[in-house]
Amino acid sequence: MTGTGPEHDDSTRASTPEPAGPGPVFLGAQQAAGVIAAKHRGDFAGAEQLLEAMGDPRAQTRGFCLLAELALALVRAQTGQPMDELIQELTLLMADSATSGPPT
Numbered sequence: 001m002t003g004t005g006p007e008h009d010d011s012t013r014a015s016t017p018e019p020a021g022p023g024p025v026f027l028g029a030q031q032a033a034g035v036i037a038a039k040h041r042g043d044f045a046g047a048e049q050l051l052e053a054m055g056d057p058r059a060q061t062r063g064f065c066l067l068a069e070l071a072l073a074l075v076r077a078q079t080g081q082p083m084d085e086l087i088q089e090l091t092l093l094m095a096d097s098a099t100s101g102p103p104t
Helices: 024-041 044-053 057-079 083-100
Strands: none
Touching: 024 044, 024 057, 057 083
């Protein structure tokens, strides 16, 4: 994630300090991980509840985007592959999933 965009714009914030702890994007990424974990356990109702608790679609998108970036960084650290190569493999996997269904 870059340091630009509305989530990094301090000019629109109130003058009261924010509470200590992770920002909303990081909390969204944690919630996104929870959605995926619940789906993996077969708890589809729980996954749906967690998804709704994330808030509006924009918050959901930011959370899942950060989760994807962190997951790819983890794979890159484990494999030593360049990010471009990982993205290419992911794109091929998505194309294959579109025709044969998601991987299990």
